[in-house]
Amino acid sequence: MTALARRGDGGALADGLALLGRHLLRVRRAPGLFVLTQAMPLILLLFFGYVFGSALTLPGDGGYRSYLLPGLFTAVAAGGLMTGMMQAAQDAQRGVADRFRTLPISRAAVPLGQAAADVLVTAAGLIPLALVGWAVGWRVEAGAGPVLGAYGLLLLFRFATCWAGIHLGLLLRDEEAAAQLGSATFVLQLVSGAYVPTSGMTGWLRAVAEWNPLSAVAAACRGLFGGPAAGLADVPGAAWPMAHPVAASVGWSLVLLAVFVPSAVRRYARGGR
Template sequence: MTATLDRPAPAATGGGLGNVLTDSVTLTGRSLAHWVRNPATLIASLAFNIVMVLMFAFLFGGAMAVPDGGSYREFLMPGMFAMTMIFGISMTTIAISTDVERGVTDRFRSMPMAPAAILIGRAVADMLFAVVTLVVMMLVGLAIGWRANGSVGATLGAMGLILLLRFALIWVGIFLGLVMRGQEAVAGVQTLEFPLGFLSNAFVAPSTMPGWLGAIAEWNPLSSTVTATRVLFGNPGWGGDSWVVANASLMAVVWPLVILAVFLPLAVRRYASLSD
């Protein structure tokens, strides 16, 4: 005599656009709730950015030559806005790396939820914090004398370019968080953040650098965003004769799209192979 045992049906995979959206909202809420309960990381990030502004505005500003004798603080702030987006990479990387290291990501993968929602939820939460960061930085800029002299539409366009860069960099952070662990993740991100941030036109004219180094600075994606936003904000900035400087507004869109095209698929593939 044989007995037939009923096997439990496999858990739902969470497929479908509706499930992806629902699960993404849930996981975005998880990140926001975590920040509310443990705000120290966010406060430290905002404080670091504010201190950077105050240091450059009040300590180093007197030694900086501004193009055409313009306001140094108006020159400074577009570079600082973009720099804060660069420094946001570490927060994304560490959060992803911590979830993987503690087994949280494996638990999510074993649950009946859309796999894409785990990464989307992280990206949306970090974008919300990027918006908050940008608003805070703009308020700090206004407090020290920065002004957006362009139209309302141009100002919103500049903000859009800054946030587009941040969205692309989020996927760099997600990929690095999936690849690296612990202190390795922190060191790896800092190795990326500081050269990418300072080897640009944010604070120093590329024309003052050695030729090869100035070319690298001009082709830095951050430089295109800074140049384009300075124009849109109506703030002073460096000139230049190279193609990338002349087409900074175009490259401020192209560079983030290229970064997304590279790192979003890499992050998705790396996430899919975590259990291999």
């Protein structure tokens, strides 16, 4: 039985909130990873939006850049996989996790505090991307409710991917290995509908991309934000996640949480073994 079960959900939540400040302070003192993960979407916006955008014709005044912004929001949300992995591996390799295990707190507290802090930092980090996107032509044409729903969906997905990253980081227990694997996760963004419509992909690649969770989240955000790009995923032959992107996005997030929250807590409690 884990410490989470012994203390109950209330104890785990209270301990996790107590450790939330530690993880926020950690970002403040070592902002490199935060800057990297938040600056990269801005670079991709300027590069893809003006280099690839000149070769792609999509409807609407914003053109390709209006299509690209929700995909970049999704990339930020998926970045929880890399940050969760690197921070967990760092704590494990440097012995910080072992010291926390000696304290009389829930075994779920440290990963919960890390994931919660990551979501708060991401919520703030989405603002600069939205402002730059607005400056280059992206517009929101939906009401406040759908827009808040889109941001909530992004943060839910970030929370879920962060737990997946924490599990992998505790499994690797090595900062360098986590950094290399984290960089490789960029492939998940490329094989999805985040940057280009999946309808133009070849058969097998389209199937892989449309069942990629990032494709569903990006399509859901496009639909919730509104605008000309909202209906581009609704094409004949689209897989179920693309035809029902909001439901698929919530489903993918819940599946990730159901798998990786208990596995990350168990691995943390066993010291990564």
